[in-house]
Amino acid sequence: MTTTYALLLRGINVSGHRKLPMAELRDLLEGLGHGGVRTYLQSGNAVFTTGSDAAGDALAAGIGEAIEERFGFACDCLVRDHAYLAAVAEACPFPADELEGKQLHAVYYSEPVTADRFAAVDAGAFAPEDFALGDRVVYLHTPDGLGRSKLAEAVLRPSLNKGVVNTARNWNTVRKLVEMTAA
Template sequence: MTTTYALLLRGINVGGHRKVPMAQLRSVLEELGHRDVRTYLQSGNAVFTTDAAAADEELATAIEAAIEEHFGFRVDCLVRAHDYLAAVAENCPFPAAELEGRQLHAFYLSRPVDDSRFAGIDREAFLPEAFALGDRVLYLYAPDGLGRSKLGEALSRPALYKDVFATGRNWNTVLKLVEMTGPAH
C-alpha cells in the first residue's frame, strides 16, 4: 500500500547550526527508496511517498540514521501520515480559522504525554496565552506570536521533555503539510 508521509526534523537550519540543505535531504530520502519527495521551507519539513509497510517510528529511525551518515550529526525525526496530520488540524481546541498562522502552533511529540507533565505551569498566569494537549501534539495559542510568548518559554523547559522530544510548526505549516500529504497533492 502506498502512503504519503510528512517528515518533521527537529532543530535544523537554526542560526546557521546543524545545516541540512533541502536538496540534500531530498536526495537522502530518495536513496532510502522514497518517492515523490518534496520539501517545504528550510526548517525541516519534507513529504514523501513509500510502499514500505513500516511503522512511523521505524521510518523515522531509518531516516535519522541516513541523515547522521550523510551530514555527520543526529537529527530527531518524526514521520506522520496524512490522517494523523489532518486529525491534528481538525481537533485543534482553538479557533484556528479566526487566527493568524503565527498565533497558533502545534508541537508534535514523539510519544503521547498527559497533563500531569505540565502540572507545574500556572495556566492562569499566562492568559490570554493557552495550551492544550491532543494526540501526540501540544497546541499553543500565543496571540503575540511565539517569539514573544512567555507561555511558550515556560513550555520549552527541557525538564518537561526528559523522555520525549517535540518539534513545533506554526499553523500555516500545519495546514500546508495536511495539504501536501493529502490525496489531491
C-alpha cells in the first residue's frame, strides 16, 4: 500500500544559511525511492509517496541522514501522514477560518507535548497571544505574527524543548500540506 507523507524540515534556507534547494531535495527524495515528490515554498516542505513499511520516524531518520551526507549539515526532519495533518487542522482550538495565516501557527513536535513541559509559560502574561497543546503539536495564536511574538519566544525557548525536534508552520502552510497529502 502506498502512503502519502509530508516532510517538514527545520531551519533550512534561513538568512542564506543551510541552503537546500528544493529541486535538489526532490532529487534526493526520488533517489531514496519515494514517488510523487512535490515541494512547497523554499522553507523545507515536501510531499511524497512511499510503499515502504517504515513509519514516519524511521522515514525522517533516513531522510535526515541522506541530507547530511549530500549537503554536509544535519537537518531535523519530521514526517507526517495525511490523517495526522488533517486531524491537527481539524482539532485547532482557535478560529482558524477567521484569522490570517500569519496569525496562527502549528508547531509540530517529534513526541507528545505535555502541560508539564510548558508549565513555566504564563499564557495570560502574553495576551492577546495564546497557545494550546494538541497531539504532538502546539497551536500558537499570534495576532501580530510569529516574528514579533513574545509568547512564541517563550514557548519555543530551547530549555523547554530540549531533546525534541520541533518546527513551526503558519496556517496557510498547514492547510496546503493537508491538501497536498490528500491526493
